[in-house]
Amino acid sequence: MPHMQIPTLLVDMMKRSVEDDCACPDHAFLFAAEPLPHTLENDCACPDTAYRAQPNLPTAPLYTPTADTHHQPLPANFHLLHSPFAPAGPAVLNHAGWQEWQTFQDGRPLDPTNPLHQQLLEQTLLQPLGGRYTPTSTQGETLTAWLHITNACNLDCPYCYVRKSSARMSEATGLKAIRQIFYTAQQQGFKQVKLKYAGGEATLHFRLVKKLHEEAQMLAQQTGIGLREVVLSNGYHIRPADAEWLKEAGVKLMVSLDGVGELHDQQRPLKNGGSTFDQIQHTVDEVLLPLGLTPDITITLTRLNAHGAAEAVRWCLERSLPISLNFYRPNLQSASRVELELEEQAIMAGMTAAYAAFEEQMPTRPFLNGLLDRVQAEAHTHTCGVQHSYLVITHTGQLSQCQMHLGQPVQPHLEGNLIPLVAAGTIQNISVDQKEGCRQCEFRYRCSGGCPLETYRATGRWDINSPHCRIYKTLWPQALRLEGLRLLKAHGIQFNGNAYN
Ligand code: SF4
Ligand code: SF4
Incomplete structure (x- = not known):
């Protein structure tokens, strides 16, 4: 920028x-600072699609x-x-x-x-x-859609919210999804569509990703709606030819990295428990960066790896990679893994050390939006685009509100304008001005009360401040x-x- x-x-x-x-x-x-042109990639539908608070x-x-x-x-x-x-x-x-x-x-x-x-x-x-x-809320310009390419993955991360199987999205389902997304964008007056090719591991089905990209490009041209795309990947197996395609097609890449060496391996192992860090480092250093392809790195912090956040940040900064530091969110698949749950002191100590690593190397490009989970610099009233500007399409063509609700679709098929359907779903993504404990907070239009799903899981309420409030403050x-x-x-x-x- x-x-x-x-x-x-x-x-x-x-x-x-x-x-x-x-x-x-x-x-x-x-x-x-000027507003950022776009956000760092992470697993959420976050802020460029959230409601802006315009005073x-x-x-x-x-x-x-x-x-x-x-x-x-x-x-x-x-x-x-x-x-x-x-x-x-x-x-x-x-x-x-x-x-x-x-x-x-x-x-x-x-x-x-x-x-x-x-x-x-x-x-x-x-x-x-x-x-x-x-301040009045105004809807963002971008309709974001998570396309769940597959349930399959070559890794077995303990915090993953996907119930693994070999099931994948068919080409017919994917193409219908793309058409319905653009139809919805037209109906709702969005100026841009952002597609997140996700899973599971989307790169296991690169041919489908390419096909969907072609369809999306054609529809973007036909409708005059802008298009942004990103592949969310574990970075374990990205072939040089696929990396070249990403670069030529202008499709971004987000890679998950949860530490350096053993800390990453512990949290993101192969199915047989084997190491993955060395291979990901190889992908970044030998495949992506030589091509001029700069992946966004997302780091998920749990109780287990928080103490290694600084080392992971240094690893990224040495390579000038954009970083997004995110918190683990318990889900149905990981509910029994109590050892992952956030522990305030450990998270705060790990994050403070990570910030010190930024200060040591101090990039001049903006990095504020990647520093604290869902907290974002631009004034906004809703934490993410759920209910308003975010669609999750499962591999079977069902419609969900959030990627953590893949198993709780709001509609079993894709028909018509999809926004009213997600708006009527169970997840209530309300304005921070309606959240008890947040209304007077000086950081309310940056934090906006945190992930609504996480707050509901911890408190049974949508209209209250985040369980991580103290960490954010x-x-x-x-x-x-x-x-x-x-x-x-x-x-x-x-x-x-x-x-x-
Ligand atoms: S969750 Fe806490 S830090 Fe965030 S807006 Fe609410 S009161 Fe402020
Ligand atoms: S509800 Fe939470 S997990 Fe889902 S998109 Fe919003 S911030 Fe992300």
């Missing part, structure tokens, strides 16, 4: 302020700092601010900018000649005195701090004696 454009003069001012090691009292400035931008005679704005100091007298209503990630201000923001404490008018004031308003860091933002500020440091580095800020060189 291109960095936010900052006038050269401003960058020079920023550099000078840090090199001088001063508090930069004269030139107040702010910079903020009204009111005009008023007097303004004051926005309530519930998150603040934390950064090195060299910089400050990070993040309003609950900000369109994307946090803003970073120099000390003078921070002081200027504080002059609004008792309410004051905006100065039209001061560009910082306009930026503070754009970042919703100021609100009308006596008023408040009233502890780790999200740490993730924001990393984004603040990344923004500083991306904009050429180097601290005296700091390792960013």
Whole structure:
């Protein structure tokens, strides 16, 4: 993603302020991350398809700092601010900018000649005195569909939610699914379709994936609807020819990696218990990267592997691979595996160590959206697209709400507009503004209350905060701090004696 454009003069001012090691009292400035063009791939239907929270931008005679704005100091007298209503990630201000923001404490008018004031308003860091933002939800532009290519897999991961068998999707079922997805997108006014080829292990049936891709491409051209595709894979057996096809076809690849060496093998073994890490490393290093194919890496954290998260992150960063750190969710298949269940302290310690690994190597490309499970930087009201913009098509052509509900379809066949059918299903994916415990949370439009299915499993309720709430509240500020440091580095800020060189 291109960095936010900052006038050269401003960058020079920023550099000078840090090199001088001063508090930069004269030139107040702010910079903020732009919304990401698309999200990291993971197993969910998440945020690019979720409802966006769009605040009204009111005009008023007097303004004051926005309530519930998150603040934390950064090195060299910089400050990070993040309003609950900000369109994307946090803003970073120099000390003078921070002081200027504080002059609004008792309410004051905006100065039209001061560009910082306009930026503070754009970042919703100021609100009308006596008023408040009233964000409205708007449906995302993308209809996402999980195509369950097969139940078969060459691995036997203990947390998998798929009941394994050799069953696979037929070509006729797959083609019908693609047509019905595009029909639904047209009916609902979506501008884009995103297909997730999944399983089981979708690469075991690459010919079917290619066939469905051809059909989807044709329909995308016919309808004028955009198309994005990703293959979700364990990375164990991707042939060079298939990798070349992915690159040529513009189909993304997501690979699961749960640690380095034994930690990965323990959580993602072959059916006979054999090791898989070395083969996946070979796939990435010898097949994908030489072709210029960069897979998104998803790391699923359980109680067993959380302590290895930092090493896995380092392995990815050494290869400049995008990372998504996700939490294990118990399911019907894994219910007896209590040793996998999240243990708060272990997860928080593992994640904190993983964040330290990011800080050591500090990429300049954005990575905030991969740092904390379903928590996302862009303001949104619903955790995922379930009920609104997400379809799961089983290998037999049944329709489900979520990939973790493959065995609980809402409709046994694919007919008509599919959105009303998933909307009427049992999973209730409600707005964070309706969740008890979340309404006043400063992170509500980033976390949105967590995975609804996980909350229901743990509490029997859809309208309450996540069972992982404490983890999110502890780790999200740490993730924001990393984004603040990344923004500083991306904009050429180097601290005296700091390792960013
Ligand atoms: S689950 Fe917790 S952190 Fe997330 S929005 Fe609700 S209260 Fe905030
Ligand atoms: S309900 Fe949970 S598991 Fe299913 S798509 Fe939403 S966030 Fe993901």
